[in-house]
Amino acid sequence: MKRVKAACICQTLHFMRKEELGQTEASVQEEVKRYKQSLDRSRTQYKMYKILEETLQPDGSVILKLKKQYNQSPVGEYFN
Numbered sequence: 001m002k003r004v005k006a007a008c009i010c011q012t013l014h015f016m017r018k019e020e021l022g023q024t025e026a027s028v029q030e031e032v033k034r035y036k037q038s039l040d041r042s043r044t045q046y047k048m049y050k051i052l053e054e055t056l057q058p059d060g061s062v063i064l065k066l067k068k069q070y071n072q073s074p075v076g077e078y079f080n
Contacts, residue, residue: 006076008067015062025060032062047072050079 015032017023032054039049053065069075 004073006078007070007073008075008078009070011064011066011068013064013066015064017060025056028060028062032064035064048075048079 013035015028015035017025017028036051048069050067051064052067053063055063057063067078
C-alpha cells in the first residue's frame with residue numbers, strides 16, 4: 001500500500017499584457033493583485049500557498065512563481 005507523505009504544485013504564471021486591447025502595466029498589476037486575493041479567499045484550513053518570486057518584466061508583464069498545496073495532501077517540508 002502507498003500513501004502520499006507530502007505533495008505540492010510548483011507553478012510559474014505569466015500575466016501578460018494584451019496590447020491589442022490597450023492593456024497597461026497598471027492593469028496587469030491589478031490582475032496579479034486580484035489573483036492573489038482569490039488565493040486568499042479560496043484558502044481553507046488545509047489549503048496553503050507560498051509566493052516564491054514576483055518579477056516585473058521589461059514589457060510590463062509579470063511572472064509569478066508559487067507553490068500550492070496539492071488537494072488536501074500534507075505539505076511536509078515543502079513550505080519550510
